[in-house]
Amino acid sequence: MAYWLMKSEPDAFSLEDLMACKNQTEPWDGIRNYQARNFMRDDMRIGDKIFFYHSNTKVPGIVGIAEVASEPYPDFTAFDSNTKYFDPKSDPDNPRWILVDIHFIRKLDRIISLAELREHEAELEDFALLRKGNRLSIIPVGEEHWNQILKLEYS
DNA sequence: GCCAACGTTGGC
DNA sequence: GCCAACGTTGGC
Numbered sequence: 001m002a003y004w005l006m007k008s009e010p011d012a013f014s015l016e017d018l019m020a021c022k023n024q025t026e027p028w029d030g031i032r033n034y035q036a037r038n039f040m041r042d043d044m045r046i047g048d049k050i051f052f053y054h055s056n057t058k059v060p061g062i063v064g065i066a067e068v069a070s071e072p073y074p075d076f077t078a079f080d081s082n083t084k085y086f087d088p089k090s091d092p093d094n095p096r097w098i099l100v101d102i103h104f105i106r107k108l109d110r111i112i113s114l115a116e117l118r119e120h121e122a123e124l125e126d127f128a129l130l131r132k133g134n135r136l137s138i139i140p141v142g143e144e145h146w147n148q149i150l151k152l153e154y155s
Numbered sequence: 156g157c158c159a160a161c162g163t164t165g166g167c
Numbered sequence: 168g169c170c171a172a173c174g175t176t177g178g179c
Contacts, residue, residue, distance in 0.1 A: 009165085033174080056165050114166080133172040135164050 002043065003141040005051040005062070005129060006102070015052045015064040015107060024104035025069050029077045030085045031099060036138040041072045041098040043140070050102060051141065051149070053129075054111075061113035062149065070101035112152050123148055 006028065008014065018026055031037055045068060052064040074095035077085035090096035114129075121130055128139045141149075 007165090060166070133164095135173060137164085 002045065002048045003050075003143060003146040004039070004044070004048060004068075005053050005139040005141050006066075007053045007055040007137045007139075009056045010054045011057070014054065015104075018052070018064075018066065018102070018104045019107070021104075025101050027070075027075070027101050028099045029075050031075065031137065032085070032087065032097065033137060035136060037098055039138045039140065040100045044068045044072065044100050046070065049105075049146070051146075055137075059111060059113050059115075061111045061116070062108065063111050064107045065105040066102045067105055068100050069103035072098045072100050075099045108153050110153065112149060116152060117149070120148070120152070 010016075013026075018024060028040070031040065048068040050066040050068065051062045052066050053062050054060055074092070075085070075090075075097035077083045078087040078090035078095065078097045079092050080086055081088075085097075087096060117124065117127070118130060121127075124130060124145055127141070127145050128134055128136065
């Protein structure tokens with residue numbers, strides 16, 4: 001099993017929004033970055049665990065846990081000119097953007113903030129989230145880092 | 156293929 | 168709101 005971190009701006013789609021979705025499951029649409037797409041298309045497997053991260057907000061950090069809940073399939077929002085994710089270059093016969101569904105598992109008892117993660121930068125060696133200028137919205141998390149970060153919840 | 160211009164991300 | 172970092176676009 002693999003582990004991931006997925007960023008979302010809570011104003012656009014928060015962990016609470018995911019909890020309120022039908023079956024607490026929702027397609028992770030709107031990703032328009034090739035590296036992030038490739039992770040979803042090529043590397044994610046059903047059951048992989050996900051840190052749900054709130055970005056671009058007052059206290060950015062990990063707020064919950066979700067899991068990959070589908071095989072990869074085309075991001076339908078790219079075909080819909082009524083959505084802000086419309087991409088005329090994504091041909092339905094050869095879709096450019098691919099997504100997976102994610103399913104809510106639980107909310108953390110408290111947020112593990114980016115600031116707190118930075119305090120543990122030494123143990124979390126090479127954790128991509130902490131790298132300067134990192135803008136990737138889907139980040140692979142090593143099993144060891146996953147466990148180290150989870151331990152912070154009750155530390 | 157280079158690279159300047161431009162747009163976006165996201166912490167602060 | 169600012170701005171550094173980075174990705175994408177498009178002219179050449």
